[in-house]
Amino acid sequence: MTETGPDTADREGPHRVRVVGAALVDDVRRPRRLLAARRSAPAALAGQWEFPGGKVEPGESGPDALVRELDEELGVAAVLHEELPGPSPEGWPLSGTAVMRVWIATTSDEPAALQDHDELRWVDLDDPAAVTALPWIPADLPIVESLLERLAALRTAR
């Protein structure tokens, strides 16, 4: 494949893989805990922590994809609140060719590690250093930092 071939266009053009992730919190008005999920697969990502979610399917909106993924992966009916704005309208760059949009979300159901994860952990937002110290997928770290700031603002806003 040459540099101007279709593979390059797929990487750089509008065909980037669209991923959606949820910052599930216990209470959107006064968030105290955030759900982190540890990946069980593929091998390259196993053991790393992430926001539950996944790829947007063709013809699907980001919010619809996220609600579907949270049902499949965690068995919860989620409510999406505000989006955590990324550096571009497509969201946050991930490694390789993917870009992720992230929404702050809540659920009244109890999440279970049904698919893709081997551990779920409600991390305490009173200890942000412990949250960032988790071995997140490296691309998620700027997202976690921004999220912690936004959640701290929500806690003091009302």
Ligand SMILES: Nc1nc2c([nH]c(=O)n2[C@H]2C[C@H](O)[C@@H](COP(=O)(O)OP(=O)(O)OP(=O)(O)O)O2)c(=O)[nH]1
């Ligand atoms: N869900 C999720 N994926 C992330 C995060 N950070 C990050 O780099 N990724 C990457 C990992 C994967 O390469 C990709 C998401 O793919 P996925 O495997 O979760 O998607 P999916 O559930 O739709 O799975 P599949 O149908 O492709 O098997 O984005 C994150 O915080 N959450």
